Amino acid sequence: MEEKQKQFYNVLNSMPNKEYMELYLLYSLAPVIAGFKPSSTINFKSDYRELYSQWNLYGKEFIEKLGLNYISLRDQENYIVVLIYKKETLKNYLLQDNNIDFLKRLGYDESKELEQWLETLKVRYDRYHCPHEIGLFLGIPIEDVIDFMDCTDKKCLMCGYWKVYNDCYKAKKIFNDYDNSKQYVVNSILEGRSTLSLVNDIQTNFFKFSI
Numbered sequence: 001m002e003e004k005q006k007q008f009y010n011v012l013n014s015m016p017n018k019e020y021m022e023l024y025l026l027y028s029l030a031p032v033i034a035g036f037k038p039s040s041t042i043n044f045k046s047d048y049r050e051l052y053s054q055w056n057l058y059g060k061e062f063i064e065k066l067g068l069n070y071i072s073l074r075d076q077e078n079y080i081v082v083l084i085y086k087k088e089t090l091k092n093y094l095l096q097d098n099n100i101d102f103l104k105r106l107g108y109d110e111s112k113e114l115e116q117w118l119e120t121l122k123v124r125y126d127r128y129h130c131p132h133e134i135g136l137f138l139g140i141p142i143e144d145v146i147d148f149m150d151c152t153d154k155k156c157l158m159c160g161y162w163k164v165y166n167d168c169y170k171a172k173k174i175f176n177d178y179d180n181s182k183q184y185v186v187n188s189i190l191e192g193r194s195t196l197s198l199v200n201d202i203q204t205n206f207f208k209f210s211i
Contacts, residue, residue, distance in 0.1 A: 008186040020049065021058040022195045023185075025066070025084075030181040032086055033066060033199065034206035037139045037178060038093045039085030046078035055080065066199060071118050073125040081125075083118070083137065090114065090137065098142050106133055135162060141170065181206050 012023055031037035044051040044059070063070050063084060074081040091114045093099065100112070106124075109116045124131040132149035136142060140162045147154055147165040154165045161178060164171040181202060188198050 004183075004186055004190060007190055011189060017049065017054050018058045019195070021051070021054045022062045023189065025059060025062055026195050026198060027182055027185045029066065029068065029084060030185050030202055031178040032068065032084065032089075033202045034177070034181040035086065035089055035203070036174065036181060036206065038090035039083055039137050039139070041073070041081060041083050041134070041138070044080050044082065052078050052080055055082070065196070071122060073122050083121070083134075085137070087114065093139060094136065099136055102136065102142055102146070103133065106131075138162075139174075141166065143167070144171075177206070 008027075012020060012027075015023060025042075026033070028042055029040055032040050044055040046052040060070070067086075068084055069087050070082050070084045072080055073083055094103065094114070094117065095112060103117065104110060108120050121131070121134065121137060125134065132145060135145040135148070143166040144162060144164055148163055152165060156163045156165060157168050158164045158171065160171065160175040162171075184202060184205065185198060188201070189195075
């Protein structure tokens with residue numbers, strides 16, 4: 001597995017800027033494309049391969065091809081943090097009762113409009129640097145978000161894509177789903193597949209209609 005990862009990154013790093021950006025996004029967002037994850041955050045900086053400008057040149061257009069949406073959470077000179085999301089998946093996830101109540105307590109609007117919630121997240125991201133509730137937008141179970149936010153005395157049961165304090169079985173399943181969708185990209189690229197040809201395959205092979 002590790003050898004394949006090395007081979008994949010060698011292929012990725014040898015690509016021209018446009019192809020690099022597209023494959024980097026496809027790999028990073030595979031869990032979102034597959035429907036396992038409502039959104040992901042990605043940082044683009046200018047100190048490596050001019051990724052800040054490459055995002056503007058190629059990344060935004062590719063996100064549209066993927067059928068995803070994005071919002072800039074922080075955009076500074078030569079540095080940007082972007083939340084990339086699947087609209088219906090994210091909205092359905094946030095609309096779960098416990099999640100809505102949690103967001104309301106933090107000052108999110110009661111209108112249940114995703115766009116307004118995202119704008120509130122952007123404001124709070126600027127104010128608090130990285131507010132705890134962003135974990136909810138990223139698909140982390142609310143119980144783990146709250147325990148992390150409250151600096152709980154609970155023992156952290158495992159660490160992966162987040163710190164797990166509650167349901168290890170559920171977390172392992174989610175971690176495996178994320179890993180499998182990304183590994184599918186790795187294996188397919190090493191077999192000679194093109195980036196765009198993989199999008200429908202990821203959706204077909206992995207897509208779930210709810211988290």
